[in-house]
Amino acid sequence: MAADLSGAGTARLSEEEAQRQLRRAVVASTIGTTIEWYDFFLYSIVTGLVFAKLYFPQSDPLVGTLQAFLIYAVGFVARPVGAAIFGHYGDRVGRKATLIVTLLLMGLATFAVAFVPTYATIGIWGAVLLTVLRFIQGVGVGGEWGGSVLMSMEWARTNKHRGFVASWPQFGVPAGLFLANLAVLATSEFSGGHFLAWAWRVPFFLSIVLVAIGLYIRLNILETPVFAKLLAERKIEKTPMLEVIRRQPKDILLSAFVRMAEQAPFYIFTAFVFTYGVTTLGVSRDLLLMAVLAAAVVEFFTIPFFGHMSDLIGRKRMYMIGAACVGVVGFVYFTMMDTRHPVWIFAAIVLSLVPHAMVYGPQAAFIAESFTGRMRYSGASLGYQLASVIAGGPAPLIATALYAYYRSGYAIAAYILLCAVISLFAAWRMGDYTNKDISQEYDEAHAFGESGHASRPA
Template sequence: MPFLLSIVLVAVGLYIRLGILETPVFSKLVAENRIERTPILAVIREHPKEILLSAFARMAEQAPFYIFTAFIFSYGIGALHVSRDFLLTAVLSASVLSFFSIPFFGHLSDRIGRKNMYMIGAAVTGLFGFVYFGMLNTASEPVIFLAIVLSLIPHDMMYGPQAALIAESFSGRLRYSGSSLGYQLASVIAGGPAPLIATWLFGTYQTSTAIAAYIALCAVLTLIATAMMTDYTGRAIDNR
């Protein structure tokens, strides 16, 4: 049933996408016949640094996200002894909150700078990992619920400005390909392995502090990568 209902989401997404005009930058490239014929090869050749920085900038967003939304089920059931339905309700509640917090932090990044907002989010994420597991380990269901609901806010502080921060790192004719490569590379090195790494850390060290330290390490990598990126907030990018 969820799979069949997803067809409705595909239809809604397609309707929205077909109703969105191309960006002025891309329309200008089309008019001037400056479309890159082999964008993947070109962006790897011209923007290797930006691809890698984009991927590592997502470490603190991707890895903790999958710990907070996937690993929490095995940890909650096995270590905290709470029900799966309880955990699912908490994660869904966090997702509802994200519906508002993601656009809010995106808007805030327009005010204080995408890079500044992103680095604040990474720093908060690095610290929140310890707070998160401290709250979970109280074994109090209200506290556990609150920890899970709050867990996506540090993530949203980065996810709100992330699309613009990454996309603006690439020139217009290579923006889509470059953004996609950097974005998806992070899924390979950060998002995908995160629940497995968290499981291994907990099984090896028998303490959630090891997982919190892993989250902090991801945050440090993100801070370094983001510090090396250029912030184009409020700057013209038409000629790039």
Template sequence: MTAVDTVVGSIPEEQHRRELRKAVIASTVGTTIEWYDFLLYSVVTPLVFGKLFFPHSEPLIGVLEAFSIYFVGFVGRPIGAFIFGHFGDRIGRKAALIATLLITGLSTFAVGFVPGYASIGIWGAVILTVVRMIQGIGVGGEWGGSVLFAMEWARTNKHRGFITSWPQFGGPAGLFLANMAVLIGSAIAGDSFFDWGWRIPFWLSIIMVAIGLYIRLGILETPVFRRIVAEERVERVPAL
């Protein structure tokens, strides 16, 4: 029996099942929302961003330039994993996951307000790059943190693999929702999709963040981390 088993085993069975279910839902829903935010850019880029932010480039080159901004998000992911892995070990898994949800969701919402080249020139692409980096940092902290949160609520080793598989469902689920949101935005805006309709999927993120925040505020900190705090074994600088 591991230390995790011992800590979780001290919780009454009925309470554990209830909190485990809430932890899995919070991890899975939150991860789905954050991957929606992260992958939505890749869905909209070939349709809009090349022409919107790089209108003077050849069509293919413009799309590639827009996808170079997409790459910036991947640069931010290991940075986010380092930052929120550190703070997750310092102040708790729950607080870190709430922070990553807000960072990613609000930055995605902000994308919907970024002006194109016609309004502010190359600064539109610069702003988009900064926002994309922030997105990547949020997703980087979310991915490992959500899996760890679910794992620390598992009662035994034989259940742990199954439980931690649920947050991984967020990737394909987020991509599916991103495509559906673009279809809805296209249906609503029609011929005006390039002008303003593409912004709708990004604005929808704020609703999804509100749902995810409501769910995550209702979960308890993991029993493993609470035991670490009670025993005063929290590392001062976990990242090192």
């Protein structure tokens, strides 16, 4: 049993057993990330619909929205902290054990949100408690992504399908988005008009059931062969986070900037849309929820598809095509939204997530492959989560502020275009490891040039 938990012995598995472990790893990673993103998106959705009214009732509606989104942004600030903490342990202790801790941390924090009293009961302390729990959520998510991607990607037995395999943990984002929107929609429909009074808490209560399911699944997988190999060869770094910052600082920064085209627009299209749609356009909350649900369903198919496409045409090329499309879609999105016609609004929201899938599908492999194995959890997590500070967290705040000043959605579209341009440049500067052998350490002499398999791109 100890051998299984540590990852020892995975190199001795038969091909059939290895394939079985790959399937288990993909399922465990996908279900785990679905649960984690359900928790995270649930908070995002309720921020725009509930928190400004219940926790900042004395503020002007626009100011209250900004205050609520400031709490929302705290979760993004916390994500690099989680990346630093769990990246260290993911490279020191293992992918599996670290993922179990991140799941528990995220799930319990989300469950606790259901118990937070409102401003009417304890005044500003309600907002303080929300901020603390949101920070804990962010720490959990900060450590989750890197481990989930590596758990799938490092079990892949061939280099030719790594983009497709690594895209499945990304599938957890639309799946979590779907479940979170569905939960809010269901509780708002069946609560008899009591959504603000108590029903918004129900989806947070339900998260504890999902955590129990995810925990059971993650306890029944083995450690990845790549980490088992590192253990066997005694190549575990004492301080992997510090080492990756010292050895691969450019890769960390490029990984953060390459996400600008993906993360900032995504949270505008899925979180800010509720404020913009209900407050500015005067459309129903349920229409927006249904549209986001439909967009999430479309991503069930488009994310793995574009992950597969990156195996065929290359990670960098696929990513740059997607980033260019993101830069254009913002203007189309707000043109369609501003018609105020339900059909066009629905179509705009669904359309907006197609370019997102074009970058999000190949993104996991594109970033994770950039880092050498013994520092991969730390480097990929830190690069990925730094984008939360510069892109995801500020995006709804920036969108709200831009609209308040310019009173036009096109100002927000220009911001999306700027994010896309930054990502295009970052992607162009990144290396492309499509179909290369990532089991070798990139900074070791034998990994360069001699075999041609793991040569670091210029």
